[in-house]
Amino acid sequence: MAAENIGVRSQARAVRELTAGEWIIVAEQKRLAAAAREAARRGKAGAPPYFAHMRICSAGRARDVLLGLDSHIDTSAEGGITVVDYRRAPIAEVFFACEPGDEYEIEVNGRTVTGILERRHLVTFEEDEPSAITVPNGALRQVDGTWRFETGVLLPTFSRAPGQPLAVDLFGRGPDFQRNMAALLSSDQTALLERDPNETVLVLGAAGSGKTTVAIHRVASIARARKGDFDPKKALVIVPEAGLRHLAERMLRDLGLDAVAVRTFDDWIRAEARRIFPWLPAREAPETPLGARRIKRHPALFSAIDALLDQRTRELAARIDRVHAGRGAIQRALEARREPILEKRLERGAVEVLAAASPKQRPLLEEAFREELRKLEDVREDLYALVGDRALLAHAVRDSGGDLTRAGVEQTAEHTRRQLDEPSEIRFAHVDADRLVTLDGRSLDDGTPDAVAGTVDIEDYAVLFELLWRKTGRTQTRAGKLRRARHLVVDEAQSLTSIELRVLGHALHGNATIAGDEAQVIDGDGYFTSWDDTLSALGVRTTASYLKTSYRCPRPILDAAYAILGPEAAAAKPAAVRDGGPVLHTVLPNEGHAAVFVAEALRGLARTEPRAMVAVIAHDAATARAVHDVVARALPARLVLDGDFAFAPGVEITEVAQVKGLEFDYVIVPDANAPSYPDTPLHRRMLHVALTRAIHQVWILSPGEPSRCLAGGT
Numbered sequence: 001m002a003a004e005n006i007g008v009r010s011q012a013r014a015v016r017e018l019t020a021g022e023w024i025i026v027a028e029q030k031r032l033a034a035a036a037r038e039a040a041r042r043g044k045a046g047a048p049p050y051f052a053h054m055r056i057c058s059a060g061r062a063r064d065v066l067l068g069l070d071s072h073i074d075t076s077a078e079g080g081i082t083v084v085d086y087r088r089a090p091i092a093e094v095f096f097a098c099e100p101g102d103e104y105e106i107e108v109n110g111r112t113v114t115g116i117l118e119r120r121h122l123v124t125f126e127e128d129e130p131s132a133i134t135v136p137n138g139a140l141r142q143v144d145g146t147w148r149f150e151t152g153v154l155l156p157t158f159s160r161a162p163g164q165p166l167a168v169d170l171f172g173r174g175p176d177f178q179r180n181m182a183a184l185l186s187s188d189q190t191a192l193l194e195r196d197p198n199e200t201v202l203v204l205g206a207a208g209s210g211k212t213t214v215a216i217h218r219v220a221s222i223a224r225a226r227k228g229d230f231d232p233k234k235a236l237v238i239v240p241e242a243g244l245r246h247l248a249e250r251m252l253r254d255l256g257l258d259a260v261a262v263r264t265f266d267d268w269i270r271a272e273a274r275r276i277f278p279w280l281p282a283r284e285a286p287e288t289p290l291g292a293r294r295i296k297r298h299p300a301l302f303s304a305i306d307a308l309l310d311q312r313t314r315e316l317a318a319r320i321d322r323v324h325a326g327r328g329a330i331q332r333a334l335e336a337r338r339e340p341i342l343e344k345r346l347e348r349g350a351v352e353v354l355a356a357a358s359p360k361q362r363p364l365l366e367e368a369f370r371e372e373l374r375k376l377e378d379v380r381e382d383l384y385a386l387v388g389d390r391a392l393l394a395h396a397v398r399d400s401g402g403d404l405t406r407a408g409v410e411q412t413a414e415h416t417r418r419q420l421d422e423p424s425e426i427r428f429a430h431v432d433a434d435r436l437v438t439l440d441g442r443s444l445d446d447g448t449p450d451a452v453a454g455t456v457d458i459e460d461y462a463v464l465f466e467l468l469w470r471k472t473g474r475t476q477t478r479a480g481k482l483r484r485a486r487h488l489v490v491d492e493a494q495s496l497t498s499i500e501l502r503v504l505g506h507a508l509h510g511n512a513t514i515a516g517d518e519a520q521v522i523d524g525d526g527y528f529t530s531w532d533d534t535l536s537a538l539g540v541r542t543t544a545s546y547l548k549t550s551y552r553c554p555r556p557i558l559d560a561a562y563a564i565l566g567p568e569a570a571a572a573k574p575a576a577v578r579d580g581g582p583v584l585h586t587v588l589p590n591e592g593h594a595a596v597f598v599a600e601a602l603r604g605l606a607r608t609e610p611r612a613m614v615a616v617i618a619h620d621a622a623t624a625r626a627v628h629d630v631v632a633r634a635l636p637a638r639l640v641l642d643g644d645f646a647f648a649p650g651v652e653i654t655e656v657a658q659v660k661g662l663e664f665d666y667v668i669v670p671d672a673n674a675p676s677y678p679d680t681p682l683h684r685r686m687l688h689v690a691l692t693r694a695i696h697q698v699w700i701l702s703p704g705e706p707s708r709c710l711a712g713g714t
């Protein structure tokens, strides 16, 4: 176990010699560790044996209980040894919920057991020997063979710079906050607000440099400049995640612009697609397989779409040729047309063919062309032909520069095949309805590979719009047309791919404010290519403006976050406006250790900073759930995996993908180890995003081998 610092400064520590009472604690831990080691050896369990100890007194008998990864009771060891599973054992509840001196009452196998918690310690080991033990207000730690009392070693002492308010105090200022913010804005930020309201603006800059602030305030500036001519209902703000939607809605409300719609891209495109393609299956696949998601969002899919359209051109030319008995004349006429829009190819080809046709053939041919033109807006078959055809998808793999693989094609085609299957409820419609009901009332296919039968993927919506556009040059069908936006804000634009941006571009009939940071691309590699490509996918032109100061993060966080980014830094490190506590890094043997230490640190933070907004940001949802299971036993903590952040004091446990654009007073990263964060550009950016959510301080834990992404920062 080591407690080190990433960044420039060490946390100030108080150090003194041990008292007699503390020596007794050390001796006791050595005895318990030896007994646990011996018990583990007999049980062939692995080290380290435990990570927390409590002494409880129940029915007049004192007992030592150790918390570890597995339950293990060994009465043969001297004094007996009890190791319990920190996640499942009811008695572990006492450790999480009580302070020394508290009486407890728990249910064990239907019996109520009461007692008193006498002592509790977290313990770490070096080579199976206790190396540090928490005690009230600090820890006993062995350094170079000498035991000492130290503060701020095992558990961090979170702090904020003097005079720096908590986030809740900023939000708590309500409507005035955003209005006052307008006065606080820097000259480069204000210059962006003063740009011609008809211009499109691209705001780039580091995390916390005020991009969202500028983008939202620009809506207010445009509304003021256009006065009666600004209809808030025709403005649209697009963000990647629900958390940022809540934040943007709040900012707009404070600025008196609550009528402006804020949507996550997924919600926006889902609503538009369902209006325009009413035949879409009602259900979305619970999860798109990664390979299919990558292909459907990747810019190289355009090559597959080109190939599909060429195929469609050949097919419809052959159909008209049959009517005409023209021996391939139509085929030749249409294939000679290279217009990207199929309808244009067809119309121009028709002019040529009709001019050469005999008066007898002409009406027949005209009808054949009309029929084909009518059918163009039907893109259902095209979608499934595209994502179900291995040969077409191979075009995308070829043009992806190695980002896409044949395995991904296989996964996509197989997933499409399953989606086109009918769900069991339909396949077995002839069976009595009551025999098709599952015990828990869910679909028969839930949790089976058939769960995707009869579903559509969220990524399919943008593909459908692209197909419709490439076939007809419109984003309109007989059922409806894309709603227009006169002012469009695209925040965190780096997270949208060309195919997605193109749909937004079709909706835009006015000007836009686009904000982003390519150092925060965390949705996968290969999607973001350049800001020029972003602008051209949106169909707009402008030059980028850069914000060069980070207002959110203090200097030590920026130093660490940029060291982690390493070669992935798109631009120079931004200037910081203030100093703050160091970024702390703790290495622990395993996830159990980390979760229990996080729970303990949060208990401390709840005492010292009860009004702080704290985020525990895990790499993925499963880890967030596992950490939450432990932390929630120690204190109230919310698991947020749907963007529903409270923007209020308390602890929220979430995953990196959820926190785009958000900020918290303190951030804990519980899983910065090599398996969760291998040293790849994507993982460096993910850690960078997690760190830069913090307004005051960050604590990084590495259960097991630390991530090599941290190496640049230590």
Ligand SMILES: Nc1ncnc2c1ncn2[C@@H]1O[C@H](COP(=O)(O)OP(=O)(O)OP(=O)(O)O)[C@@H](O)[C@H]1O
Pocket (backbone or CB within 6 Å): 181, 184, 185, 186, 189, 205, 206, 207, 208, 209, 210, 211, 212, 213, 214, 517, 520, 551, 552, 660, 661, 662, 663, 692
């Ligand atoms: N000129 C300023 N003075 C003081 N605070 C500012 C200023 N500009 C922005 N802020 C504050 O800095 C924080 C970060 O701003 P914002 O969220 O707009 O940054 P961002 O660039 O969008 O960040 P991210 O890239 O992480 O989404 C917010 O709390 C905002 O209120």
